Amino acid sequence: MSVEVVVKVLRENEEISLPEYGTPFSAGADLRASEAAVLLPGERASIPTGLRIELPEGYEAQVRPRSGLAIRHGVTILNAPGTIDSDYRGEIRVLLINHGQEAFTIEPGDRIAQIVVAPVSRIFWQQAGSLEESARGEGGFGSTGRS
Numbered sequence: 001m002s003v004e005v006v007v008k009v010l011r012e013n014e015e016i017s018l019p020e021y022g023t024p025f026s027a028g029a030d031l032r033a034s035e036a037a038v039l040l041p042g043e044r045a046s047i048p049t050g051l052r053i054e055l056p057e058g059y060e061a062q063v064r065p066r067s068g069l070a071i072r073h074g075v076t077i078l079n080a081p082g083t084i085d086s087d088y089r090g091e092i093r094v095l096l097i098n099h100g101q102e103a104f105t106i107e108p109g110d111r112i113a114q115i116v117v118a119p120v121s122r123i124f125w126q127q128a129g130s131l132e133e134s135a136r137g138e139g140g141f142g143s144t145g146r147s
Contacts, residue, residue, distance in 0.1 A: 005056060005059060005117055006056070007053050007054065007055055007056070007059075007061075007117060008053065008054040009051055009052070009053050009054075010051070010052040010053075011050060011051060012034065012050040012051070012052070012091065013034045013050035013108070015108065015109070016032050016033075016034045016049070016050045016051070016108065016109060017032060017109075018051075019031055019051070019115050026114075027116055028064055028114030028115060028116045029114060029115050029116075030066075030111040030113075030114055031049050031051070031063065031092065031094060031111070031112060031113040031114060031115050032049060032108075032109050032110060032111055032112065033047050033048070033049065033094075033106045033107070033108055033109065033110045033112045034048045034049055034050030034051075034108055035047070035048050035050075035108060036105075036106060036107050036108055037105075037106045038103055038104070038105050038106070039075065039096060039097070039098035039103065039104045039106070040098065040103050041098055041099075041100060041101055041102065041103070042097075042098065042099075043097070043098055044078055044095060044096065044097040044098075045095075045096060046093045046094070046095050047093060047094045047095075047096050047106060047112055048091055048093050049091065049092045049093065049094065049112075050091065051091065051092045052089055052090065052091055052092070053084070053092065054089065055084065055085075055086040055088075055117065056086065057086050058086070058119055058120055059086055059117055059118065059119055059120060060083055060084060060085060060086065060117070060118060060120045061083075061084040061092075061115050061116065061117050061118075062081035062082065062083060062084075062115065062116045062117075062118065063077065063080075063081060063082035063083075063084065063092065063094055063113050063114075063115055064077065064080055064081045064082075064113060064114050064115070064116060065077045065080050065113060065114075066111060066112070066113060066114055069112070073098070073100045073102075073104050074098060074099040074100030074101070074104075075096055075097070075098050075099070075100060075104050076096070076097060076099065077094060077095055077096060077097070077113060078095045078096070078097050079095055081116075082094070082095065084115075086120075092115075094112050094113045096112060096113075
């Protein structure tokens with residue numbers, strides 16, 4: 001069962017739709033570009049969405065890549081996931097990079113990312129003299145034996 005959270009949205013461009021879920025069980029809602037852009041191979045750009053949001057205290061929004069853009073065009077987000085804090089009121093922008101071999105054209109209204117809203121835990125960091133042992137111990141990448 002999902003929890004419904006109200007997020008206030010200001011649209012700077014009424015022609016760009018609010019974030020929308022692609023299916024009833026999608027975790028992320030699509031974010032759309034509010035301006036046209038062309039990303040040449042290897043180029044990165046901050047793409048505006050024309051949206052500003054007010055998240056409730058205790059929540060964050062994560063801006064994540066769209067798998068279709070990545071597989072078809074090699075376009076992804078550099079700082080994925082990008083984090084939007086509950087006290088941020090600026091425009092949501094998506095830092096895209098073109099890892100593909102051809103120019104990638106973005107038109108207003110194109111789906112360029114997805115946004116996921118999630119609760120945030122505030123951590124109290126407690127300095128310790130030692131940590132409890134675990135089966136994994138200090139094993140790093142690949143230490144669980146799974147491929």
